[in-house]
Amino acid sequence: MKLYTYFRSSAAYRVRIALNLKGLPYDSVPVHLARGGGEQRRPEYLAINPAGLVPALEDGGAVLTQSLAIIEYLEETHPQPALLPGDALTRARIRALAQAIACDIHPINNLRVLQYLTRELGASEEQKNTWYRHWVERGLATVEAMLAQAPRDGRFCVGDTPTLADVCLVPQVFNARRFECRTDHIPTVMRIAGACETLEAFRLAAPTRQPDAE
């Protein structure tokens, strides 16, 4: 498999973790989101992914896009270890936690949105960073509240093995640290992220460990 990736992209980071957890080897094809106006907007890449976003995964000639769709595909084609274990309700809970991050936090802070804020609305660097922190701090507070809704019987978001929820949580916590967001209001989130980071699959997927890291 071939993964179109960018070291700092948190959507690509999710797929890297999932591939590692499932023990699936892949080749990295870096797509530099900031260089030369954004390599993701070049015609060669748009032919691969019309959204002009990373990640994209090539598997046996087919190209898949959207990080959560890619991970669901990996789950269906390589079921073990399961990232969506349990019954339908448990799986719904795992997916809801994942989407509370992948739908409700991350897209609002995507690079192109931040660029629109500064270029079109004239937001200052400080206003941009305040925006970023607002959605991360508020969004992770929601995740913390969601985690408090059900008794947790393990070290991870749901249960004692990492799931799709943890796969989304860790890259978001990475971004929270990078932008110096408050984290004192989300002790459970931070404890779970710490537990994940003891695992090789998460460590090897980290931005700093990628071939295109700066």
Add this chain to the structure above:
Amino acid sequence: MKLYTYFRSSAAYRVRIALNLKGLPYDSVPVHLARGGGEQRRPEYLAINPAGLVPALEDGGAVLTQSLAIIEYLEETHPQPALLPGDALTRARIRALAQAIACDIHPINNLRVLQYLTRELGASEEQKNTWYRHWVERGLATVEAMLAQAPRDGRFCVGDTPTLADVCLVPQVFNARRFECRTDHIPTVMRIAGACETLEAFRLAAPTRQPDAE
């Protein structure tokens, strides 16, 4: 089942369509997003959904949140008619189309984001509407390009029965019309939305047909 819904919420609209397609009866519990500072932020509702967003679905005592997670749950518990038919690659394609809308368009135009633009960044009504249209027009152009990537052999996004992709497409097209977005660049998207709207399941889920419609 009991659906916490708001007539104009496009995430709730998705779940209403899915419930109708599967022939599952439900009771609507309206949560008014604009009235009294937003009923979704009241403690009673936050106890149901800590995100303070609609929809939430109650099924046999359990509460589910996040529209896509809810629909995946309905798909697992009531598999027919399938909203994610086909092999793993086909399902990945359906999910990617759904997420191109549910992750890459809708969250950026969510009510709370628009409120932040005007209240915190001082955006004018015109700037807010330009923002809205920018993400819809650009995002639906991506969906159009994604649809062009594979031969279509039916009236819907993927195949000749409505799938999760169509369930997300129609509410987004509703919003595009409401905010008078350009649609001349997305003929396939508009043709598919038209095909969906001939079906009772989609028509009955429309905002104008809801008990809380204004």
